[in-house]
Amino acid sequence: MAVEARARTQEPHDEHVGGNVLVSIGALLLGMLLAALDQTIVSTALPTIVSELGGMEHLSWVVTAYLLASTAATPLWGKLGDQYGRKKLFQAAIVLFLVGSALCGAAQNMPQLIAFRALQGLGGGGLMVLSMAIVGDLVPPRERGRYQGLFGAVFGATSVLGPLLGGLFTEHLSWRWVFYVNLPVGVVALAVIAAVLHIPSRAARHVIDYLGTFLIASVATCLVLVASLGGTTWAWGSPQIVGLAVLGAVLAVAFVAVERRAAEPVLPLKLFAVRTFTLSAVISFIVGFAMFGAMTYLPTFLQVVQGVSPTMSGVYMLPMVFGLLLSSTLSGQIVSRTGRWKVFPIAGTAVTTLGLLLLHRLDENSSTAVMSTYFFVFGLGLGLVMQVLVLIVQNAVSYEDLGVATSGATFFRSIGASFGVAIFGTIFAGRLGDELGAALGGVPLPPGVSVDSLQADPRGIAALPPSLRPDALHAYAASITDVFLYAVPVALLGFVLAWFLKEDKLRASVTAPDLSETYASNPVERSSYDEVCRALSVLGSREGRREIYRRITERAGYDLLPATSWLVLRMKKYGTVEPARLAEHLPVPLSVIIAAARQTEERRLAVRNGLGLHLTDQGRQVAERLAQAREESLAELLGDWWGPDRPTDLVRLVKLLNEELSGSDREEPHDTGPGARIGRALT
Missing domain, CATH: 1.20.1250.20 (MFS general substrate transporter like domains)
Known part of the structure; x- marks a missing residue:
């Protein structure tokens, strides 16, 4: 019935998740x-x-x-x-x-x-x-x-x-x-x-x-037995029904005593x-x-x-x-x-x-x-x-x-x-x-x-x-x-x-x-960690379909295309991006990616090296501010849970989701992963 009273704080060991x-x-x-x-x-x-x-x-x-x-x-x-x-x-x-x-x-x-x-x-x-x-x-x-x-x-x-x-x-x-x-x-x-x-x-x-689990199950069983057998198999005032009711009450008191400790x-x-x-x-x-x-x-x-x-x-x-x-x-x-x-x-x-x-x-x-x-x-x-x-x-x-x-x-x-x-x-x-x-x-x-x-x-x-x-x-x-x-x-x-x-x-x-x-x-x-993880993933998916990068850009205080912010953050994560490759592997129109790439160069946020774009010093500063704004947006969803004494596993979760919002560098055409859904939002 109950979940862990303490949230899971250990990260998995570095082990490959095999299989399909x-x-x-x-x-x-x-x-x-x-x-x-x-x-x-x-x-x-x-x-x-x-x-x-x-x-x-x-x-x-x-x-x-x-x-x-x-x-x-x-x-x-x-x-x-x-x-x-x-x-x-x-x-x-x-x-x-x-x-x-x-x-x-x-x-x-x-x-x-x-x-x-x-x-x-x-x-x-x-x-x-x-x-x-x-x-x-x-x-x-x-x-x-x-x-x-x-x-x-x-x-x-x-x-x-x-x-x-x-x-x-x-x-x-x-x-x-x-x-x-x-x-x-x-x-x-x-x-x-x-x-x-x-x-x-x-x-x-x-x-x-174990004892608390046994006691609460026993209390429930006693009460259900009283409800189902009383007045049918045994009379309500019979020793069996009265005994079951008394046993249920005693077990309930024992359960309270056990749970306190x-x-x-x-x-x-x-x-x-x-x-x-x-x-x-x-x-x-x-x-x-x-x-x-x-x-x-x-x-x-x-x-x-x-x-x-x-x-x-x-x-x-x-x-x-x-x-x-x-x-x-x-x-x-x-x-x-x-x-x-x-x-x-x-x-x-x-x-x-x-x-x-x-x-x-x-x-x-x-x-x-x-x-x-x-x-x-x-x-x-x-x-x-x-x-x-x-x-x-x-x-x-x-x-x-x-x-x-x-x-x-x-x-x-x-x-x-x-x-x-x-x-x-x-x-x-x-x-x-x-x-x-x-x-x-x-x-x-x-x-x-x-x-x-x-x-x-x-x-x-x-x-x-x-x-x-x-x-x-x-x-x-x-x-x-x-x-x-x-x-x-x-x-x-x-x-x-x-x-x-x-x-x-x-x-x-x-x-x-x-x-x-x-x-x-x-x-x-x-x-608690699992519940917040589920909730934020649902919200992240919903927001990803609703101009999440426009909101992030606005929060960071920049006048950029949403696709430009997305591109800058991908460069921050992977070092370089190739606009043509992105258009080939993601369901984002080539015109949207070209417009974003052009703006990164016009604003001196990135420079071209061969087919790829790399961040400039100014671009890295913008990327840091955009990443911070994205993390703040996620943290804001947590309300008073994100207080001064916030648990370390919540901090870790927000940072992890923040990273994942950039998508994968190996998305394939017609992919349905996070990058693909974010890409659709950019159009």
Whole structure:
């Protein structure tokens, strides 16, 4: 869950990054695809799984076991990867995930499936964390945002494709293929990683908070067990439930005591002194609660009550996914550009509350158009608040706490998802027994069919006489939709809390996070350095397309063409430039380069020696001032993080990005690297 409390300060040793970087990143994307797809592909298969293995009341734990395991494992994977090498740990995570997938596909009963899902979740947490971290090892800071954006695209794609694929496999093959499909993809990723991935060695040592990780995972597990088993398996006042609640409270006290003394705490308690973080953590919990609770039980409503196929239930869910992706992307971009953000958590929680009320109104007679509209509204509300919560937490804390604050917010969202699924499941199971008993109690039923059997396996509805089927379907419909009504007060609490958020001025370096950072079940594990690196690379790319050199020239106080400043800085970095060669190898018109070269000679900034241009003494002075202005522009984006006591790794990052903005001296035609994008900006 949490990232390193201290930013990574060691530079990689001088070791060549071998292999094909693009192929390596492709394999990392496959690894991320495994974990991302597994969170969505299972949803449409769940009704069939619980029908075949028995135990509708245990449906929630198929999801919850994965969520809890992946959330608890996240901080360990990140720090162990730093300490012992990310390649080995990433391979271990793939193997663990594949073993869990194979066992899930072979499960013969619900307890087995739940246990194997937890094993799968342990591996999935590593796939999430390490794939993103390895990108930072493979590509320079200037390019990091662009490549990490690909992982966000994977999440967007799996949000759409997951429910569809889950339905297709379930309907045309078997629900077991929802898990087996991971095996060939994982084997390919494992082979490619072994063959081509070479990562610079690092020497980042950590004091890993094993006890804190164990305690916080145990507290979450106890509370989720209370929420899911209370009132169903055991009565609320039973010794088992009371014992679990007391154990959870004792473990929570122990966790607080341990975190106060931990050198690198998994969740620093000082963060809760920041009001924005505390409020955002609670709202994040609520968003995860509502999102995963609904995503888990809506396919059951569609397949059992509406009678649609598993595949079509995935299609019916698409409006919710599109609403979520649309509003999530737009809200993050608007906030990054305007600096105003408070309206989004308020509007998002309000629309989510409205969406839950609309979902409560669904029944067995609801039309496709009505369901699609309600699903879209619900997704729209979730998306409005998801991106922004991560962004405002990053804006509210000091640089040293940036990493742990980001991971802390995503941790609470993941725990909220676990609670949502568990509590929705408890309410559903309790309501279903009551509704079926009221509808069919005392009515003669066919042999082998009873209220208990119908509660465990909805396929028994088909064996009922035609006159009783509508009552049974209505019982299922009412039980599921009542769940959404019970969630309304929780969403309303989020709406009220959102009003208490203080809208601090947004730092320029705080940018909209990737989709992979905002998905409800994906806890994030990055250092403060990594977060700033990602943000500045995104901003640098955006500014590179918007006359970055015009701004630098203006800041330095010179009346030069933007292309002239670019050319002068290239000469400063490489000693000489050949205008004709630049025009051949970069997508910059020859006329622009000739005009820039002519101006350097007219202003006596450079002299020609053969085909190349070299800086004069005056040119070197101008180049120094331009470089300083460029560094100041980058530093300005960091706001109060760039204070008198700024960390050395931030200073190093700004200098590194400053150098990289000059581009490479070996760019090829149609290149898409930094020099190419800057070149396009000059035209």
